Amino acid sequence: MEPEIQKNLPRFSPEALEKTEKIFKRYPPEYREAALMPILHLAQREFGGWLSAEVIEYVAGFMNLSPIRVYEVASFYTMYNLKQVGRYHVQVCTNISCWLCDSDSIVKALEKCLKISVGQTSEDGRFTLAEVECLGACVNAPMLQINDDYHEHLTPEKVVGIIGQLP
Amino acid sequence: MNQSAPVQIVFKNIHKSDSHTLPVYLEGGGYKTLAKVLALTPEAVIEEVKKSGIRGRGGAGFPTGIKWSFIPRNSPKPKYLVCNADEGEPGTCKDRDILRYDPHLLIEGMIISAFAVGSERGYIYIRGEFNLESRRVEQAIEEAYAKGYLGDNILGKGVRFDLAVHLGAGAYVCGEETALLESLEGKKGQPRVKPPFPANVGLWGGPTVINNVETLASIPGIMEAGGAWYAGLGVEKSSGTKIFSVSGHVNRPGNHEVEMGISLRALLEEYAGGVRGGWDNLKGVIPGGSSSPILTREACETVKMDYDSIARAGSMLGSGAVIVLDKSVCVVRALARISRFYRHESCGQCTPCREGTGWMAQIVTRIEAGGGRAGDIELLEELCGNISGKTICALGDAAAMPVAGAIRAFREEFVYHVEHGRCMVE
Numbered sequence: 001m002e003p004e005i006q007k008n009l010p011r012f013s014p015e016a017l018e019k020t021e022k023i024f025k026r027y028p029p030e031y032r033e034a035a036l037m038p039i040l041h042l043a044q045r046e047f048g049g050w051l052s053a054e055v056i057e058y059v060a061g062f063m064n065l066s067p068i069r070v071y072e073v074a075s076f077y078t079m080y081n082l083k084q085v086g087r088y089h090v091q092v093c094t095n096i097s098c099w100l101c102d103s104d105s106i107v108k109a110l111e112k113c114l115k116i117s118v119g120q121t122s123e124d125g126r127f128t129l130a131e132v133e134c135l136g137a138c139v140n141a142p143m144l145q146i147n148d149d150y151h152e153h154l155t156p157e158k159v160v161g162i163i164g165q166l167p
Numbered sequence: 168m169n170q171s172a173p174v175q176i177v178f179k180n181i182h183k184s185d186s187h188t189l190p191v192y193l194e195g196g197g198y199k200t201l202a203k204v205l206a207l208t209p210e211a212v213i214e215e216v217k218k219s220g221i222r223g224r225g226g227a228g229f230p231t232g233i234k235w236s237f238i239p240r241n242s243p244k245p246k247y248l249v250c251n252a253d254e255g256e257p258g259t260c261k262d263r264d265i266l267r268y269d270p271h272l273l274i275e276g277m278i279i280s281a282f283a284v285g286s287e288r289g290y291i292y293i294r295g296e297f298n299l300e301s302r303r304v305e306q307a308i309e310e311a312y313a314k315g316y317l318g319d320n321i322l323g324k325g326v327r328f329d330l331a332v333h334l335g336a337g338a339y340v341c342g343e344e345t346a347l348l349e350s351l352e353g354k355k356g357q358p359r360v361k362p363p364f365p366a367n368v369g370l371w372g373g374p375t376v377i378n379n380v381e382t383l384a385s386i387p388g389i390m391e392a393g394g395a396w397y398a399g400l401g402v403e404k405s406s407g408t409k410i411f412s413v414s415g416h417v418n419r420p421g422n423h424e425v426e427m428g429i430s431l432r433a434l435l436e437e438y439a440g441g442v443r444g445g446w447d448n449l450k451g452v453i454p455g456g457s458s459s460p461i462l463t464r465e466a467c468e469t470v471k472m473d474y475d476s477i478a479r480a481g482s483m484l485g486s487g488a489v490i491v492l493d494k495s496v497c498v499v500r501a502l503a504r505i506s507r508f509y510r511h512e513s514c515g516q517c518t519p520c521r522e523g524t525g526w527m528a529q530i531v532t533r534i535e536a537g538g539g540r541a542g543d544i545e546l547l548e549e550l551c552g553n554i555s556g557k558t559i560c561a562l563g564d565a566a567a568m569p570v571a572g573a574i575r576a577f578r579e580e581f582v583y584h585v586e587h588g589r590c591m592v593e
Binding site: 026027028031033034035036037038040041072073076077078079080094095096097099100101133134135136137138139140141145148149150 | 245254255256257258259260262263288290294295296297298299331332333334335336337338339350351352353354355356371412413414415416420421422453457488490491492496501504505508511512514
């Protein structure tokens with residue numbers, strides 16, 4: 001029986017399923033729960049960059065955990081997006097070292113260039129702009145992260161150039 | 168101390184091109200120390216590390232060899248070695264360079280450490296944002312398995328060690344060792360009550376050693392040249408080298424590995440290109456990550472970068488993140504930014520921290536914005552006292568220390584803000 005099909009829940013692709021096998025192997029078989037965080041990371045990549053209620057329910061079934069147990073973890077960590085984000089998740093560090101190096105000007109340049117404010121997603125769904133806490137690249141401040149990639153030693157001009165070059 | 172050619176133990180390879188790959192690591196003598204160590208007894212390795220005097224480089228500064236010796240020799244449960252690569256203390260970015268430029272040094276250090284404490288399984292807990300870094304480490308782990316440095320029968324010596332990466336997902340509190348273990352077990356990262364300490368009851372209930380990246384990456388160097396040699400570097404009670412991440416208002420921000428005990432002024436002027444606008448333009452330095460109390464310029468004139476000297480100056484060495492503020496900075500504003508961070512990162516488990524970090528952020532922000540009330544400064548001080556030492560983990564203290572420290576060092580700026588509704592810094 002496959003309840004997820006009945007409920008029209010999303011499902012991992014065969015390639016993703018292969019990845020989950022590799023993930024489970026990292027932990028002792030009696031502690032499969034430990035794989036929850038990497039499985040959530042994988043689910044977020046597989047299902048459009050965020051974890052919808054349906055995805056959380058699917059992961060719960062997949063891990064043999066209750067949905068609330070999965071939601072508890074998904075909602076604790078900031079990198080799991082519980083709301084849809086744009087194709088490019090632009091996260092600007094504004095913590096102390098970046099702030100000292102004028103990260104405010106980076107945020108301003110992005111708001112102007114993307115025509116959205118911090119916390120918003122552009123109408124075409126391309127960009128979400130967020131302020132984040134220290135990303136650990138303080139000696140190259142100011143910096144930001146777009147999806148997986150760090151961009152460091154920024155200036156307002158450079159930021160506009162980086163955005164312009166995105167496919 | 169030889170300033171012209173500082174000893175490089177952790178950063179010895181990072182300037183080579185492709186330093187993250189196995190061939191380059193082997194060319195520099197990599198994994199030779201491991202072969203040497205596997206001929207010793209685990210007890211001898213722990214003794215050597217004790218002799219080195221190295222203290223944990225993650226922030227707490229606990230002697231590593233002593234930590235290892237707490238692990239019970241005969242445990243019915245498996246023992247674990249966990250590397251804390253959840254580098255998150257604002258201002259700190261040294262471990263990132265080890266992860267992305269010399270992952271094999273960390274792996275060799277972990278195999279040696281696992282052998283010393285009798286662990287057959289280890290994890291590297293890397294903060295989730297470090298994408299390139301975690302991929303490099305995973306690739307290095309694969310290379311190490313392929314060459315027999317990891318697995319069932321390391322270098323044919325019958326020693327076993329399995330190693331994997333576990334990615335975090337954005338929670339500062341997971342840098343706290345028991346929160347990290349919770350997170351590694353697939354739960355939300357809320358710290359555990361201690362005791363029991365991880366050395367007795369850690370990952371999945373087994374005895375567990377948790378060490379910082381820089382600490383573990385120092386181990387091959389210590390075992391290669393000897394604990395006594397390492398103990399001869401630096402100063403008494405702060406032996407060896409330390410990587411300082413110098414950020415903020417200096418001309419050349421960067422990570423620098425130097426001997427412990429270097430003067431802060433020498434670190435800033437000889438390594439970081441000096442304070443922006445010159446030494447006289449210095450307002451203060453946060454010497455050990457955002458949770459360490461700020462030092463005034465007067466204190467910066469003489470303080471040395473070792474555990475005891477910074478403690479005597481009223482702050483702490485912490486993670487070695489040196490954040491430099493020049494005279495253009497409003498200390499109240501800087502503190503408001505720092506306090507906002509701790510409010511965001513409190514895990515919510517303990518009331519004093521959950522509520523207190525919110526109140527502190529609110530009051531500091533109010534003062535900064537010109538809405539400060541008479542008694543606000545005293546209220547902040549009282550709050551700090553009601554948080555410190557009253558929570559399960561040190562996050563509460565970490566949030567209170569910069570507040571108490573900034574008021575202690577720059578009280579007149581807070582008073583001016585409250586009285587005039589604006590800043591004295593233009």
